[in-house]
Amino acid sequence: xxxxxxxxxxxxxxxxxxxxxxxxxxxxxxxxxxxxxxxxxxxxxxxxxxxxxxxxxxxxxxxxxxxxxxxxxxxxxxxxxxxxxxxxxxxxxxxxxxxxxxxxxxxxxxxxxxxxxxxxxxxxxxxxxxxxxxxxxxxxxxxxxxxxxxxxxxxxxxxxxxxxxxxxxxxxxxxxxxxxxxxxxxxxxxxxxxxxxxxxxxxxxxxxxxxxxxxxxxxxxxxxxxxxxxxxxxxxxxxxxxxxxxxxxxxxxxxxxxxxxxxxxxxxxxxxxxxxxxxxxxxxxxxxxxxxxxxxxxxxxxxxxxxxxxxxxxxxxxxxxxxxxxxxxxxxxxx
Ligand SMILES: Cc1cc2nc3c(=O)[nH]c(=O)nc-3n(C[C@H](O)[C@H](O)[C@H](O)COP(=O)(O)O)c2cc1C
Numbered sequence: 128x129x130x131x132x133x134x135x136x137x138x139x140x141x142x143x144x145x146x147x148x149x150x151x152x153x154x155x156x157x158x159x160x161x162x163x164x165x166x167x168x169x170x171x172x173x174x175x176x177x178x179x180x181x182x183x184x185x186x187x188x189x190x191x192x193x194x195x196x197x198x199x200x201x202x203x204x205x206x207x208x209x210x211x212x213x214x215x216x217x218x219x220x221x222x223x224x225x226x227x228x229x230x231x232x233x234x235x236x237x238x239x240x241x242x243x244x245x246x247x248x249x250x251x252x253x254x255x256x257x258x259x260x261x262x263x264x265x266x267x268x269x270x271x272x273x274x275x276x277x278x279x280x281x282x283x284x285x286x287x288x289x290x291x292x293x294x295x296x297x298x299x300x301x302x303x304x305x306x307x308x309x310x311x312x313x314x315x316x317x318x319x320x321x322x323x324x325x326x327x328x329x330x331x332x333x334x335x336x337x338x339x340x341x342x343x344x345x346x347x348x349x350x351x352x353x354x355x356x357x358x359x360x361x362x363x364x365x366x367x368x369x370x371x372x373x374x375x376x377x378x379x380x381x382x383x384x385x386x387x388x389x390x391x392x393x394x395x396x397x398x399x400x401x402x403x404x405x406x407x408x409x410x411x412x413x414x415x416x417x418x419x420x421x422x423x424x425x426x427x428x429x430x431x432x433x434x435x436x437x438x439x440x441x442x443x444x445x446x447x448x449x450x451x452x453x454x455x456x457x458x459x460x461x462x
Contacts, residue, residue, distance in 0.1 A: 131272070131298070131299040131330045132330065133330055134353075135353075136353040136354065136375040136376065137162040138160065138355055138377065139163055139301070139332060139355065139357075140152065140163070140198075140356075140361060141334060141357060141359075142167050142228075142230075142274075144168060146167075146421070147164065147358070148167060148406075148417075149406045150399055150402035150405075150417070151417070152198065152200060153194045153195050153406075155361065156194035156196045156198030157195075157398065158383055158395065158398075159368035160368045160371075161198055161372075164194070164198055164200050164201070165201045165228050166184065166185045166202050166203050167203065168230045168244075169184055169205070169215075169219075170204075171204055171205065171206030171211050171212050171215045172241060175214040175218060176218055178218045178219075178221050179222075181223075182222050182223075185200060185202050185222075185224070188222050192223055192224060199225065199226070201225075201228050202219045202228070203227075204216060204227065204261075206242070207241075207243055207246070207247060209253075209257045210260060212229070213263065213264035214264065216264055216265050220269055227261060227271045227272070228272045228301075229274070230243075231247050231254055231273055231274060232245050232248075232275055234276075245307035248275065248276060248278055251287045251291040254288055254292060255292065255295040257295070258273055258291075258295030259294075259295035259296055262297070263296075271298055272298055272299045272301065273295075275288055275292065275302050277302070277303075277304060277305060277306050277319055278306050279306060279307045279308065280306055281306060285319055289326065289327050299329050301331075301333075302319075302323060302332070302333065303334045303335045304316045304336075313336070315335040315336040317333065317345070317350050324350060330354055331350075332355065332356050333350040333354065333355050334355070336360075337357050338360045338367075339367065340370050342360075343370075355371065355375075359428055360428070363424050363425050363427075363429030364430075365384070365395060366382045366386065369382040389432065389433065389454045390451070392450065392454075393450060393451065396418055396446075396447060397447070399418065400418070403417060414442070414443045415440060415443045415446055419437070422434055422437060433453050433454075436449055436450075
């Protein structure tokens with residue numbers, strides 16, 4: 128089900144806390160060309176996470192671990208205590224998880240102060256012990272992967288950490304080519320991913336700053352990888368996953384849509400509203416917040432031009448009607 132295998136290319140939808148939740152994963156599963164998606168992280172702090180928490184945060188588990196259109200969803204956990212992580216992974220599997228990912232990249236200060244995410248990059252042996260505990264706790268048919276940054280404040284530790292993740296039994300690793308200190312600032316160090324790929328004998332998924340096909344091709348060249356993860360780029364340009372999948376030879380079809388005109392955003396936004404309603408029930412404040420988060424990324428990193436005009440909309444109908452008026456007048460101007 129989870130096709131990160133040495134010789135089969137894969138394209139993965141990145142986990143993005145507060146953004147790629149179940150409705151967005153459902154939408155990306157419908158319009159994108161991904162091999163699988165990773166859930167937002169679930170934090171294991173002072174107690175083991177109960178199965179109901181996994182079912183609430185990853186509702187796809189009720190559907191065989193897939194979005195409504197069949198995109199597999201891997202469950203991501205985060206924490207520093209091997210035993211609690213292992214027990215939580217067991218609960219996730221009992222709730223229906225078909226694959227587990229462990230987060231060693233989260234830069235959030237609260238998470239890092241409490242022994243989680245990127246802070247583990249300073250402790251390669253602990254990182255290995257966490258992977259090993261989770262690997263040992265869940266059935267061998269369940270892949271266990273690790274998602275790393277390059278290091279805390281330098282890029283060198285990634286080699287040792289990747290080796291340790293492999294030694295702990297990780298089925299594959301994903302590397303976001305930045306340090307924790309960089310947060311999300313440039314540059315990305317794709318070459319380091321390539322060095323790790325040559326060092327470990329498990330598949331490596333390359334991640335970080337793939338915004339367009341040119342970036343993808345450069346990342347491919349610098350890393351030598353055949354597995355890629357994209358996050359913000361897929362939101363800024365919803366056709367990007369198709370373009371990349373076609374280059375990877377894993378999608379024969381055509382994108383189900385293209386954003387030729389700004390009005391093409393409207394049906395996409397309506398699909399997200401429908402999925403949000405179906406997962407969470409109608410919650411106008413939350414829904415409009417989700418639309419704005421998406422459009423902010425599309426405005427900062429893509430070519431969506433109307434963020435200033437929609438950012439004060441109080442509900443999704445208001446947002447859509449402002450957008451409809453703007454796109455119509457723009458189209459009239461150009462006819
Ligand atoms: C708002 C936001 C939330 C994120 N949440 C997570 C998360 O829950 N788990 C995780 O492993 N990475 C998380 N990330 C990191 C992304 O998965 C990814 O590694 C990063 O954005 C770089 O990829 P990109 O340049 O394609 O977006 C998050 C990133 C952003 C911007």
